[in-house]
Amino acid sequence: MNICFFSTVTYWHGIKGGMEIHGKLLSEGLVKRGHAVTIISTKSPFNFDFEKKDGINIYYLNNTVFGSKRKNWPAESFDKFLKLNNENPFDIILSQQSSAYGFPQTFLKENKIPLVTRVAGTQLDMLMSVYNQTLNLKRGFFGLFKELLRTFYHYFLVELPLYHKSTELIVVSHHLADSLKKFYFVNQKKINLIFHGTNTELFKPDERSRDSIRNKYNISADSKVILIASTVSRQKGFNIALIAFKKISSAHPNTKLLAVGEGVYLE
Numbered sequence: 522m523n524i525c526f527f528s529t530v531t532y533w534h535g536i537k538g539g540m541e542i543h544g545k546l547l548s549e550g551l552v553k554r555g556h557a558v559t560i561i562s563t564k565s566p567f568n569f570d571f572e573k574k575d576g577i578n579i580y581y582l583n584n585t586v587f588g589s590k591r592k593n594w595p596a597e598s599f600d601k602f603l604k605l606n607n608e609n610p611f612d613i614i615l616s617q618q619s620s621a622y623g624f625p626q627t628f629l630k631e632n633k634i635p636l637v638t639r640v641a642g643t644q645l646d647m648l649m650s651v652y653n654q655t656l657n658l659k660r661g662f663f664g665l666f667k668e669l670l671r672t673f674y675h676y677f678l679v680e681l682p683l684y685h686k687s688t689e690l691i692v693v694s695h696h697l698a699d700s701l702k703k704f705y706f707v708n709q710k711k712i713n714l715i716f717h718g719t720n721t722e723l724f725k726p727d728e729r730s731r732d733s734i735r736n737k738y739n740i741s742a743d744s745k746v747i748l749i750a751s752t753v754s755r756q757k758g759f760n761i762a763l764i765a766f767k768k769i770s771s772a773h774p775n776t777k778l779l780a781v782g783e784g785v786y787l788e
Contacts, residue, residue: 524556528540561582582597590619648669691715694714746778747779748781762778
């Protein structure tokens with residue numbers, strides 16, 4: 522198949538978050554299976570228009586803003602798709618989150634090109650996260666107001682239209698599947714639940730590595746270790762882990778917490 526993959530941010534922008542790594546692994550996996558993969562994305566910080574990585578064609582749109590779905594992105598991305606599609610027609614369109622929301626529904630119906638959207642989170646989820654953080658910390662109410670306005674925009678103009686014109690939706694949790702049915706009124710038949718995969722060749726029990734980590738941080742062999750690993754932001758719940766660990770360690774003193782990651786919330 523000839524696959525067009527829309528993603529406003531990619532691994533090749535120099536961003537190595539979960540979504541970007543997922544896009545990289547998915548694209549590489551599709552190429553290994555014999556498919557042609559073209560990625561359309563926003564402006565490159567390295568001023569590239571195009572590059573080819575491991576058989577993947579990546580187009581960066583210089584008239585867009587890096588990482589933004591607004592500004593010129595909807596029109597520019599659709600225009601680039603049309604030009605590439607005229608040269609070599611695509612069989613399927615993949616949308617990372619809401620990256621392909623600028624596609625006209627009439628075009629999809631007339632050309633019968635399936636649009637598959639992967640949803641790892643919604644703007645409503647983000648709003649609830651900010652709401653809970655604001656109540657918990659008793660501050661950030663102006664930020665909550667801005668998040669409410671952002672949610673109103675994304676819900677009605679981005680997410681809701683995209684989910685309904687998508688041929689299939691891939692979600693990563695039962696919560697998201699329920700959310701799309703309950704709050705976005707999506708037909709259950711086109712919701713596909715695919716959990717995050719784990720590379721068991723890389724992530725597997727390793728006694729030698731386990732002992733080296735314990736030695737590095739002076740953790741005794743009989744201590745219990747709790748790990749939280751993520752980008753360190755308010756939305757990831759590091760503060761909740763610390764609150765929970767305080768209760769756990771008071772009852773079980775021989776317990777250690779390892780917090781791994783980088784981010785603006787680290788201090």
